[in-house]
Amino acid sequence: MRAFVAFTMVLCLLGGAWLLGGPAFFWPDRFDPAQGVRLGGLSSQLLGAGLLTIAGLGAMVIARAARGVRGTPSPGWQLRYFLLILLALGLVGAAFTLGERGPNPDWRAPDNAVAPQ
Numbered sequence: 063m064r065a066f067v068a069f070t071m072v073l074c075l076l077g078g079a080w081l082l083g084g085p086a087f088f089w090p091d092r093f094d095p096a097q098g099v100r101l102g103g104l105s106s107q108l109l110g111a112g113l114l115t116i117a118g119l120g121a122m123v124i125a126r127a128a129r130g131v132r133g134t135p136s137p138g139w140q141l142r143y144f145l146l147i148l149l150a151l152g153l154v155g156a157a158f159t160l161g162e163r164g165p166n167p168d169w170r171a172p173d174n175a176v177a178p179q
Contacts, residue, residue, distance in 0.1 A: 064127070067120050074117035081110025088166060089158075096169045099161035108160065112153035119146050 086102030101109060122143060126135065135143070 064124070067124060071117045071120040071124075074113040074120070078110040078113030078117060081106050081113065083107075083110075088168070089161070090166055090169075096166050097163070098166050099158055099163055101157060101161045105157045105160040108153050108157035112150045112157065115146055115150040115153060119143065119150065122146070 084103050084106045086100065086106065088098055088100050090098040122139075126139070
């Protein structure tokens with residue numbers, strides 16, 4: 063489990079640091095790849111900040127485990143963790159809300175047509 067958390071943290075750190083530069087890219091819709099959200103500028107930076115917040119959450123968990131603390135975390139730790147989760151969700155949600163919805167610029171319809179005889 064620690065390897066998964068560490069791998070996720072590294073991906074969030076690298077992806078978040080790259081997205082803080084504000085690169086523009088297209089995020090296809092899950093169910094209809096012909097549609098999606100174009101993220102760039104502020105929306106890209108918000109997504110990067112959300113990923114860095116998620117990496118911070120992982121660091122909190124790993125630091126607690128490294129200290130060998132057993133049992134339920136203190137109420138203050140739980141509150142900080144909860145507020146950081148809300149912050150991460152808010153940043154990612156704001157990124158997709160501010161992103162421009164529209165057609166996928168690289169989408170081509172599948173070639174299912176039968177060739178004329």
